[in-house]
Amino acid sequence: MAPRRKCPVCGSKQWHKDVSSGLVACSEGHVLQNYRTESGEAEDLGNHTMKKRTLKSGRKKKEKASKADPTLYHGERARFHYYQCLQLLLRKQVATLIALWSLPPEFETVCRDIWTLHLNLLPNPPPAEPYHHLQEQKGTKTDPAARTSTRRADSASGSSKSRERTDKSGDSGSDSSSSSEDESGEEDDPELVELLRENSEISSSSDDESSKHHQPNATSRGQRGLVGKYDRPASNIAVLVVACWTMRVPIIYMDFIRVIESYKMPYLDPVRLLPNNLTRHLTKHAIQALSPHHAPSTLLLHRLSSRIAKRIYASYGVFTPELNAAPVLWRVTRQCLGGTPTLYGLTKRLGCVLSLPLTLHHSLAPTLRRVKRDDPHSHKFDNVPPELALVATAIVVLKLVYGLDGKTRLPTHPDDPACTLPRLDEYLSLLRHLNEADLQDNEVQFGSRVTVPICDLDDATIDRYLDFCERVLVGPQNDDSEHRILDNYFSLSNRNAEISPQAITSKLGARALPSTRLNGDDQGVLRPGESYTIYNSRDVLGKLPEDYELVVERSAKWTGVSNDYLCGIVELYERRFARWWSGQRTGEEETGDDNSGRRD
Template identity: 20%
Template sequence: MASGRTKGPVCGIENCRSKWYDEGEDGYLYCENGHRSRTLIVGQDEDDFTPAARTRTRSQRNTDEIEKVYKYFKGQQAYDLYLKCLQLILRHQIWYLVHEKGLPVELETVVFALWALRIAPLEGKIAHIHDYDSQSQVFTTDESDIEHEGDTFASASRKEKLKGMPGLTDALALCYLGILTLRLPITPGDICDWATNGKLPYLRAIKHVPKSMKERLPARYHAYLDPNGLLQFHRFHSALVDLETSMANEYGIIWPTLNRPLLLFRYLKELALPLELYNATTRLAEIIKYDFTPPMSMNSKLGIRHLPEAQLISCLVICVKLLYPFDDLRRYPMTTSEPAATTINWEEWQSHMSTYRRDSRGPALLYTKGELANLQEKDIFSMSGRQLDQYLDWYKDAFIDWERIASSEDGQFRNALYEMFPTTEDRPQESSTELPDQSTMSNKLDVVKAVHSSMHPRKAIPNEEMKEDALRPGQGYAYYRKLEDLPEQAKHFYEEAARVVGLSLDMLIKAVFFTERKIERWRKDEKRRATGQRVEDAD
C-alpha cells in the first residue's frame, strides 16, 4: 500500500502523531495507523493540464457553517450583550413616544437616567458571571415568569428587583415612570395599548436588534426579547410596583402624584360622562384620603387598592353608580340643581360607544393587532376577504425573518419565488388601525354630544312630599364583587373604564369594591363620632 517514504507533516487525526506515507492505490495518503487523508493527491499531468482548484469537502463546509451560525457569546459577554440589546429596544420605545405620540423630548433624558439607576446594581453581578450555564443567573422579572394570580403583588420580588435581570416589561415600566415624573396625562392603558396595537416595541421586539448582535446572543436571551404573548395588565403593574418601591428605597426617589385634574378630565371625555362627576370624584377622594401617590413600602403586602391609577378610576366609578346608577330603580332628588337630577340612558350610551369603536376600524372593520394575535382557527371562516388579507400581512410582518431568509443558502431562490408570487397586492395598506388625532378628537366629541343629548331630567320631590317607599339618590346602592354580579350595562361601562386606565376587568371590580369598603368604614367612623358628640353634649 505504501512505499515507506514519509511525505508531508504528521497525521493529526484523533491525536495521531505518525507521519504520512506515500499515497496508496486510491490516490490518498495513509499513515502507519491506517488513517486516510481527506484530500485526494493529484499528480502532474504529462500534457501540463492544470487541474481545478481544490475545494473543501462537505464535512468541512458544514463545520464552518455551524461555527458561523452558533458562535454566540457566553457568560459575562452574553449578559452584557443582552443589556445592550435591551437598551437599544428602549431607545426605539422612547423614539416612538416622542416622535410618534408627541410627548416632550425631556422624556428621553428622564428615562435614560432611570435606566442607569436600574442597571447600576448589576455591575458587580456581571463581574462574577463566568459560565453561561451557571445557576447564579437569576431572572426575577423576565417574560418567562409565571403569571401572577390574585389581588396582591409579591414583596419578595421587590426586595431583589434591582439585582435581577431586566426585561421588556421593565423597559415599558421605565417609560411610564418617566411619563409619571413629567406628570403627563398618559395611563398604563395607553402603554399597553401602544405595545399591543401600535409600534411601541414589545411583540417581536428582537426585530429591532441588528443581525450582528442577534448572532452573538444565546438562544436563552432571544426568548426574553421575543415574548410569545400579549402584554398583560397585571404583569405590567407588578413590574411597575417593583420598580417604584425598589428605587424609592434604594435611591430615595420620591415619585410625584398623578396629575389628577388632567387625568380625571380625560376619563370623563373618553367615557362620555357628565362634567358634574369631576367635583364629585374629587370630593370623594378627599373624604377617604386618597392622595394618588405610588406606593413606597417594601414590607407591606401591596395590592390593587394601593395603585394610584386604580384609586382614581374606582372613585369615578363609585360616583357614577351613586349619581347615575345602572339599575331601573327610580330615585328622586330634592331639587333640580342636584347632579342626580338628570339620568343617563345607558342603552344609548352603549350604542354610541359601540358605534365609535366600530367606526375606528374603518369601513372594512379591520382587526386591531391585539385581536389578530388572539385569533383562533375557527375565526378564519368568519373573516371577510379584506380581514383575511390583513391577517396574512400581519403574520408576514410579525413572524417571517427576512434577514435570515436572505442569508440562507436558498435565499436567492426564495426571493425569486416571492417576486413571482408576491404576498401583497396593489391595495392601500393600513399601517395602523388608529385614526388621525384630529379625526379621533372630533369623533370623541360627537360621542359626548350624542350621550348628553340622550340624558333626560328626573322629577324632583321635596322632603315634605316624599313617600316612604320612594328612594333618594344613593339609596339602594348596588355592590358588585364578582364579574357575574355585573348587569349588562354595568359590564360594558366597567370594560370601557378598565381599558382607558389600563386594568383588567377583574382588577377594576376588586379596586372598586375595596374603595367601597373604605367608604363604609369612613361612614361608620363618622356615625360613631357623631354619636359620641351627642352623648357629650347631653352630659
Template identity: 20%
Template sequence: MEYITREPCGQEGCRETRFYLDNGLWFCRRGHQQLGRQVEEDPDDFGTQGKTNRVKKPVIEKAQKKYRGRQAYRLFLHIYQLILWKQCHALVNDRGFPPQLENVVRDLWALRLETYAKKITEVNDEDSQPEFFSSQPASAREDTDTDTFKPRSKLIQWPRLIDTVALCYLGAILMRLPVSVGEFYQMTIRNEILYYRAFIHIPRDMKEKLPQEYIALLDTTRLLKAEDLHTAVFDLSLLYYRQFRLQLPPLNAPAILYRLIRRLALPVDIYPVVKRLQILLGFTIEYPTKIVGKRRPLDKPELQLVTLIVIATKLLFPFDDVQRHPTSAQEPAVQAIDWAVWTSVQDRFERRDASAGKVGKGKEILASEGDVLAMSPDQLDQYMDWYENSWLDSGKETSALASLFPLGASKENRQDIPAEKDNKEDSIDSMLRMAPQYIKSRAVVGDPDSDIPRPGSLYPRYRQESDLPDSARVFYETAAKVVGISLPTLVRCVSQAEIQINKWLEDQRRIKHFAEHEIESGGASEVEDTEEIDAEDILDDGTR
C-alpha cells in the same frame, strides 16, 4: 493515470478517496490539492520516488460564534438598551411625546444599570468560568452582600422586556404627562411601540453572537396582559425608591380624570364628586414607597381613580330602576342615564373599525381562527400586511422556497390608496355628541318632608362579579378595559373602597350619637356641632 486509494479528500465536501501524484503534490481525482501531503525528492537518490513527509497544517483559531459569561451579559444589556431607545424614539416621533422623555428614560436606565456593575465590569472576567443562565432572574448567592429589594420574594435584577415599557411609563410620570398604563398597553398591542418580536429588529451581527438563553429573555411567547404591566410599573417604582430613594410624583390626576370621564361618555358632574370621594378615602393618587402587610389592588393610583369614578357614577346615576328625585334643579343628580342606550353607544364605538371595513389596530393580534375565516378580502390583506410587518424577520436568510411565497403583493395592489388613520379622539367626540340620546332629566321634588328616595339613597353594593346587573356589568367591563384591569379586580377595588366609606359613615354617626348624649346629660357645655353624614352628603357641592 495511476490512482492511489487514500482517506477521503474533505475539501469543499469532497468525499473522493482516489488520488494521483503530480510534481510531488497529491491531488484527488476531482483536482483538489491535498495540503500537508507531498513528496519531496532526494537529490542524492536520483531516480527514486523519494521520502514521504507529512507537513503539519497551521493551527487556525476558530472565531467564537456565541458569546459567553460576562461578555454575553454585556451584549444582552446593549441590545436591551437599544430596544428601550427604539421605544422612546417611537413615542417621541410617532405618538407626540415631548423630546425630553428620551433624556428622562435614559437617566432612569442609567440608575438601574449601576446594579449590574459587578456583572459587566469585574476584572479578569474573560478567564473565569462561563456564566450560564438560570431559570431565576438572578441567583441569591450573588447578592448576599447587598441590600436588594425583593418584591414578591423575587429579585428584580434580571431586566425583563416588560420593564422597558414600564420604564417609559415612569418617565412619563416624572414629566407629569396625562397618560395611563392602559394607554401604554394599547400602544404595545397596536405595535406602535416595539415589544412583540422585538428581537427581529436587532442588527444581525448582534443577534448571531447572543446565546439562545438570552434571546429567550427578549422574545415574546405569550400576549402581554395589562395587569402584568401594572404590576411591573408598581415593582419598578418600589425598586427605584428602595435602591435610589427616587420618589415618583402623584399622577396628573385632573387631566387623567378628564380623559377617563370623556372616554366613558359620562357627564362632567362626575368630577367634583370624585374629588370629594378622594378626600374622604384618603387616596393620594401616587405610587407608595412602602407596603404594609399584603399588597392590595387599591395601592395602585390608576385603580384608585377608576374606583372613584365607578362609585361616583353609582351615586349620581345608579344602575337600578329606583326613581330618585332631587330637591332642586341645581343638583348634579338632576340628570339620569339610560344605560341601555349608553351600552349601544359604547358598542358602536368599539365596532367602529369593523363597520368601516377594517380589522382595526390592536385587534389583529387578538384575532382567532374564526375571526380570520369571517374576514373580507380587504381585511385579509390588512391582516397579512400586519403579520408580515410584525412577525417576519426580514434580516434572516431566505430559503429556496421563499420565491414561491412573495411578500408585499397586497401592498403593491393598494399602493395608490392612502392609508386611513384611526383617529380615536374624533370617534370619542362623535360618541359624546350622542349624549342627548342617553342622558335624560329627573323630576324635581322640592318638598323636603317627602319620603320619596333621594339621590344617594338606597346605594347598591356589588360584592362579587355575579352580583352585577346587566347594565352595571357593561359599565364595569368598559371601565376595566379602559384602565387595563380585569373585571374581578375592579369589582374587588370598588367593594373595598365602599367598605371604607361605610366605616367612615358609621364613625360619623357614632360621633353624633355621643355628642347628642353629652348634650342631653349636660356633661359638656360646649360641644362642637356635628351633623349626620350619609351618602347624600357626598353629592353636595363641597361647601358644608
C-alpha cells in the same frame, strides 16, 4: 468456607463455623476433620517480599474537539451581551415614543438616567465582562477570586517589607545591607512568592466561604439562569413608565400595551430589528429571553414600575412625582365611561374622601391624617394602578347616582348633582356605542387579545388586516423600489383609510344626552344613594346586574384588567366609603347637628 458436602457420620449438608475455636461442624455437631483456617494478613515482611505497584502512563489523552459554535457567548459574557441588546432595544423604544407622542428630546435623557439606576439596583447587576475577556485574550487570569488573592498577596508582601524596613532602620550598616540582600532575595525567590500566593488564596477562599455563608442567596441567584424576573424586556417598559411619570406625562399602562400590540413600538419579536453583529452572538436561551410572546399586563407593569420608583427613592433619594391626575381623570371620565364634567367633579370629590394614593408606590405617598390613636398611617392594599383607582371611584359615583341594580332612582331636589347627569337608558346606550367604536379600531380589532374570524370579515376589514400584516411583518417601507416587497410582488391598489376611534368617540359623545328628570309624587321611586348594594367580589356563584356588568366590562377592558379584579377594587373603596360615612354620621350625632336634610 467448608465445601458443601455430606457429613460422613449423619449425612447432613448444613455446616456452621464456631467463632471462638474456628472448628466447622454439621447441624448434628459432628466436627469436620482435616480442615484448617489460614489468615492472609502478615505483620512482619521479610526483605525479599515482592510488592506490586501500579504504573501510570504519562501519555496525555487526546482532547475531543468541541462542536460548540465559537461565535456564541456563554456565561457572564452572554449576560453582558444580553444587557447590550436590551439597551439598544430601549433606545429604539424611546425614539418611537418621542415620534408617536410628540415628547420632548429631554425624555431620552431621563430614560437613560433611570435605566442606569435600574441596572445598579438589580439583584445581580451586569458584569464588566469585556474587560475580563480582554485580559483572558492577553493570557492573564480573570477569575475574581484569583484577582482578589493576587491583590491581597501583593498588599501582604508590601506590608511585610515595609515593616522590615521600619524595624531595621535603626540598626548598623551591616544589618541594613544584610536586610537589603534578604529583601532582594525575597523578591527574586519564586518559591517564596508562590507560598505567599497560595497562602493568600487560602485566606481569600475562607473569606469567600464566610461571605457565602452570610449571603446564601447570592449563589442561588446566579445559578437560576441567564436573566431574572427584574431584567426582562418588560423592565424596559417599566423604565419608560417611570420616565413619563418623572416628566408628568398623563399616561396609563394601556397606552404602552396598545402601541406594543399594534407593533408600533419594538417589543414583540425584537431580535429581527437588532443588527447582525449583535444577534450572531446570542444563544437560543438569550433569544427566547429577548422575545416575549405577549405584551406585558397592566398589573405586571405596575409591579415593576412601583419597584423601580421605590428602590431609587430608598437608595438614591430620587423621588418620582405623583400622577398628573387631572388629565388622567378626564380621560377616565370621557374616554372610558363617556361621562360629563359633573361626573369628573363628583369622582374628584369622592377620591379626596377615599384618600387615593396617586403615587407609583404607596410608600411614597404622604401618611394619612390621624384623628384617633388607632387610625392607620396608610390604607391597606393601596398599591393598585392609579388609573384603576380612578376608574373604581367613578364606578362608585355611578352606583350612587343610578344604582345599576335594575331599580329606578331619581333625584328629588333641583340642586342635586344627579340632575345634570344623563338618563340611565341613554347613558347605557352610549357605552354600547363606545364598545362598538372600539372594535372598529385596528389596534383593538387585530390585537392579540381578540380572536378575528376571517370568514366573517368584509372586504374593507380584510384590506385593513392586510395593511396591518404588511406593517408588522415587513416593517416600514422605504422609497427605494428594491425594498418595497409587497408592492412589487403582491400589489394592492385599493387601500382604505383607517378609521379613527377617537373621531367616532367624539362624535358619539358630542350629542347632547337628555338630563335626569326630577321625581314627582311617586313615593316608590328611590333617591340617589338610597338602598346602596355592595357586591362581594369573591362570590363566584353570584351574577352581577346587567347594567352594572356593562359598566364593569367597559372599564376593565379600558384598564387592561379582569372583571373580578376590578370588582374587588370597587368593593374595597365602597367599604372604605361606608366606614367614612358612618364616622361622619357618628360625629354629627355627637355634636348634635341635624344635617339630615342636606345632601353632599
